[in-house]
């Protein structure tokens with residue numbers, strides 16, 4: 070039996086990655102994680118508001134000048150934009166080994182006040198958009214090569230827990246649906262050596278998106294949330310980076326269809 074050095078199992082050298090929602094927030098930490106672990110080429114996409122795609126490309130190229138980094142502007146709510154982007158990516162590479170489905174939106178309001186517009190916006194992005202990107206990347210790049218690929222869906226702790234403090238019913242439903250998507254695709258595509266797994270983070274600290282979450286109806290709830298977490302801290306971007314590299318790399322080559330809960334013990338607390 071040939072065994073690899075354990076550090077080599079985590080290296081992403083010679084791999085190409087694609088990250089959705091890579092122009093801001095957690096997506097930028099995911100970009101850095103994959104680049105630090107050695108990917109030779111990195112694609113990411115975002116809607117590109119305020120020049121965010123160009124700004125992130127420039128930032129990453131400054132940090133990793135030897136790696137080819139390509140940002141695409143794409144609204145994943147729009148199937149035709151996804152198709153056009155995939156056609157363009159096909160002219161730029163014939164290899165995508167890692168797909169991280171990070172793009173996501175939420176809409177917090179009591180469930181009785183959720184509008185169809187907010188419901189559709191969240192479901193169309195978090196579930197339908199994620200499926201469409203996954204379908205196209207798998208069909209065009211991963212299934213044909215059969216040498217081992219990894220798809221990582223960023224779900225949420227809310228996929229397995231309700232939230233009375235800041236209800237977001239569409240978000241919770243969409244993130245739960247990603248668990249079913251993960252299991253189905255893992256089983257269906259295992260024959261092609263495409264692994265599909267899911268990460269369920271709780272509250273990540275230091276992001277603009279969380280600043281809103283820490284205030285409900287004008288009242289700060291940060292300390293209330295913190296007091297609930299057994300490890301007494303929120304998720305840090307480094308926590309997510311480590312799990313991303315584990316699931317992206319050969320270190321997890323026998324793991325598919327699984328969920329990794331990144332919550333400091335919150336979900337198992339009685």
Ligand SMILES: NC(=O)c1ccc[n+]([C@@H]2O[C@H](COP(=O)([O-])OP(=O)(O)OC[C@H]3O[C@@H](n4cnc5c(N)ncnc54)[C@H](OP(=O)(O)O)[C@@H]3O)[C@@H](O)[C@H]2O)c1
Nearest residue numbers: 090093094095115116117144145171172173225272273278
């Ligand atoms: N922050 C947390 O504590 C936390 C906890 C659990 C799970 N998550 C999940 O982690 C992921 C990232 O969250 P975040 O906190 O970094 O949020 P964020 O700062 O709001 O970033 C969301 C990302 O999704 C992209 N996006 C949204 N709608 C899109 C669309 N229609 N087409 C293409 N891209 C779209 C955004 O890109 P553009 O704005 O450039 O379009 C942005 O890059 C989300 O899936 C979120 O649900 C976050």
